[in-house]
Amino acid sequence: MADSVVAFLLGYLPNLLIDEANFLAGVEDRVKSLIRELRMINIFLKNSLGKRNDEMVKEVVGQIREAAYEAEDVIDKFILEVTEYRKRSTIGRMLDIPSHAKRIRNVGTKIVGINDTISQIFNNRERYGIEGAEASVDAEDETLHRHRRQVEEDDVVGFVDxxxxxxxxxxxxxxxxxxxxIIGMGxxxxxxxxxxxxxxxIGVMSHFNCRAWVYASQDFRAxxxxLQILKQMQIPDGLRRKLEGMSEDELIKELFEYLKEERYLIVMDDIWTTEDWDKIRNAFPDNSKGSRILITSRIKKVALHxxxxxxxxxxxxxxEDSWELFKKRVFRGKTCPVELEIPGRQIAKGCRGLPLSIVVLAGIxxxxxxxxxxxxxxxxxxxTFLARDDDICPKILFLSYTDLPxxxxxxxxxxxxxxxxxxxxVRRxxxxxxxxxxxxxxxxxxIEDVAEGYLEELVDRSLIQxxxxxxxxxxxxxxxxxxxxDLCIKESAEEKFLEVQSRNNFSTNNSRRLSILGTDGSSTRGYMSSNPSISIYARSLFYFGNDGFSDEDAxxxxxxxxxxxxxLxxxxxxxxxxPKSLAKLIHLRYLRMEFSNSLSVFPDxxxxxxxxxxxYVKGSLTDRSCLPxxxxxxKRLRNLYLSDRLPLPFIRKKRLSSPWDSKEALGKLEVLSIAFLLYDRQKKSFPVVLGKFPNVRKLKIQFEWCSFDYVWQAPNVFPCxxxxxxxxxxxxEDCxxxxxxxxLFPSTITKLTLKSVELEVGGGLTMLGKLPQLRILKLEGRGYKPNRALETQHDISIRVIADSFPQLHVLxxxxxxxxxxxxxxGAMPSLIRLIxxxxxxxxSPPELWSLTTLRDVKAIRSSGWARMLRELQKEVGFKLLIQPPIPD
Incomplete structure (x- = not known):
């Protein structure tokens, strides 16, 4: 992970010089020098990609990672110390001036030392033959590909449809x-x-008079x-003897000439890049004879290309198919003993539908x-049994990891x-x-849209489901x-990227991230007692468990x-x-806390x-007070999630004049989830909380149902x-x-969800139909908590007027x-999906006959709608899913 650490620092340090210049006073020049060294070493890291199997390169990359971690630690620790220094009184700072000057000298010396280390690594790249090292494919890689093909081709089970x-x-x-x-996970x-x-x-072999099967793999050589394809063709012996001496372009020409008169099927197994396909695509003529090429890949981008x-x-x-494959491999046609069927099915189920896992475990x-x-x-x-280092499973799956950018x-x-x-x-x-x-x-x-693109690429590469x-x-x-x-955990441990602790597995390798999987109170306390002092430079701590993180020692x-x-x-x-001590964690960027009980204090x-x-705070305040x-x-807060009785601070304002005070506004906030808005029961003033978030993109408002005067809330909140x-x-919700x-609604709204909202009073639905950019509308009724006012929601009649909802795609x-x-x-002229x-x-039948743009309709446990939609389908021709099915 040296690459990612260096890349992070190259983005982090320049911003520090701008945003935290006052904290880095005295060491700015040293930090700028460090940035220059990191840029040079980043070039080396990019050039070493594909050569990381070389032991020398691996050692050097490890040294770079440690140096980058040290640089990050030195600077972050210095900022923490400067923050503590500046919190002191004027007299306290004056008394501490000598110590502060010494801190500046020390951190400057450390940065110089790190610069020298990085510079030496970069200068030694040619001395140790690292720069000119070539990536190579050894015999182990060839063996791996052979084993993969054997495992995947044996004992076909399923795949009928x-x-x-x-x-x-x-x-x-x-x-x-x-x-x-064909795409999918390795x-x-x-x-x-x-x-x-x-x-x-019956179908394929009789249809194509010319077929060939070739393996591509990561080590693609066009x-x-x-040559492999041509050797499977019925070519003259004289030409066959000349093939080995031909260039790549000559082979493309020969294959093209041979195939242009044939109805051919070429299968290319395990294509990894679009560039690999582009190198050979001109060898396959489009002769209008119904020829086909079939490829397999782990990467969707390749298939689409x-x-x-x-x-x-x-x-x-x-x-069921997992169990059948498992039985076939273990018993080779013999009957499975009755006493082994239950554990056998459990073992097969534990493979999570991956044939490779089933075949390998069955072999064991x-x-x-x-x-x-x-x-x-x-x-x-x-x-545990499949993830052994000498097993084929992790080796095959590791290919997908090494191919990642x-x-x-x-x-x-x-x-x-x-x-x-x-x-x-995904949002989390x-x-x-x-x-x-x-x-x-x-x-x-x-930035979250960019992150979502990263996830989609991992999905397209068949690594994430x-x-x-x-x-x-x-x-x-x-x-x-x-x-x-398991591959993530093992690779991360080697890179000191993260470690996972569970049950009695108490160890530490000073990773940058720690995940504690607590199952009971003793497991958490056991880990802490085994590791009273771990690396103080860890950057992330996760706690998952049903025992709760509770005592003061924790x-x-x-x-x-x-x-x-x-x-955190x-x-x-x-x-x-x-805990008030949380406020000392000044580097904190993400804080998620789910409380199982009521909070008495939320510190200012x-x-x-x-x-x-x-x-993200989930819990409630015992005294019904507001957040501080x-x-x-x-000021850097971008996402704020508050749930269950955790309202924002009460802000009194006589009238809604200016939308917000720029000194108080959270200008970077984009996502806001408010459990409910407080309001003044005497109606003398009301909270203008929404005016504090001028750039919010996503907003959730949940009103509080009270036994008195709850009707007052909505018309006084919506003007915000x-x-x-x-x-x-x-x-x-609950309006x-x-x-x-x-x-009163911004014209920028593209998605609107109304849960437990009265639609008929005041013509609310008519108003929504005038939103010009609304593309998704979700109307939800039940699922309320007890004793809410709309629990006895009456039957309603919906009327959608002409020309309303002009851009609505999903309802x-x-x-x-x-x-x-x-x-x-003329209403909903762009509707595509209806659920x-x-x-x-x-x-009575819904009047939906004008929705000619419908393409996808689902009716789930809605028998009345289902029958009418089936009739409508005959007129419009959309795809209809009815669950459960209803008789004709």
């Missing part, structure tokens, strides 16, 4: 040349499926691949005693922090990557396969060992008050965390929205009345008591 789809794509359709792609069975299709006698046809995304095996158990006693030892520990490697390794088998919220992941400094951001795009998607088809949650997570340990921390993530906290000193970018005004001192000129995504004036209705739906011609969930009060 998959192969049928691909055979049809290859043998039917346009007579022009087409390229078909070891998923792409080669197996391609081989099954290639050897299909000339060798062309070679063809306009969408790639076939191979799914994981289901549990084939040579073991087939008894319940032996097999039960493997249940629940599948990943350098900027994506830390993002991928970061998945090792999270517990296995969990769905990771994006904020963490940004706080860690992983995102290279050099243009005017939103999409667990769920948002209504706009963006990724909502993701997950990582257990074997890949917090003392945190404050002692994580003084330079940038990320606590999933469960059992403390009565937020939270405002001392001036570098904080994301604050210190919140408004967090008009000043949010950058607002794009808005969610409103008794929407305003009728569309000018979702969830648990709405809609009695009738009337829609005038209805648990809406069963409909008594």
């Amino acid at each position: 998959d192969s049928a789809i691909l055979v049809k794509q290859l043998t039917h359709g346009d007579r022009k040349l087409d390229v078909i792609s 070891g998923l069975g792409k080669t197996t499926l391609a081989k099954k299709v290639y050897n299909n006698k 000339r060798d691949l062309l 070679v063809s306009h046809t969408l790639p076939y995304d191979l799914p994981f095996l289901n549990e 158990l084939t040579n073991k005693e087939k008894s319940f006693h032996i097999w039960s030892k493997y249940v629940g520990h599948v990943t 350098m900027f994506l490697k830390p993002c991928f390794l970061y998945f090792g922090i999270f517990p296995e088998d969990i769905e990771i919220p 992941l994006m904020h963490l990557w940004v706080a860690e400094g992983f995102i290279q951001h050099n243009d005017d795009r939103n 999409v667990a769920s998607r948002r209504i706009d088809r963006g990724i909502k949650t993701c997950r990582i396969h257990d074997l890949l997570r 917090w003392t340990w945190v404050h002692k060992n994580f003084k330079l921390v940038r990320v 993530n606590f999933e469960i906290l059992r403390i009565p008050a937020m 000193c939270i405002g001392n965390l001036t570098n904080l970018e994301t604050l 005004n210190g919140i408004f001192r967090l 929205l008009r000043y949010l000129n950058h607002l794009e995504i808005l969610r409103i 008794c009345m929407l305003p009728t004036d569309p000018n 979702k209705l969830n648990q709405m008591k809609i009695k009738e739906w009337k829609q005038e011609t 209805i969930i648990e809406c069963n009060e409909l008594i």
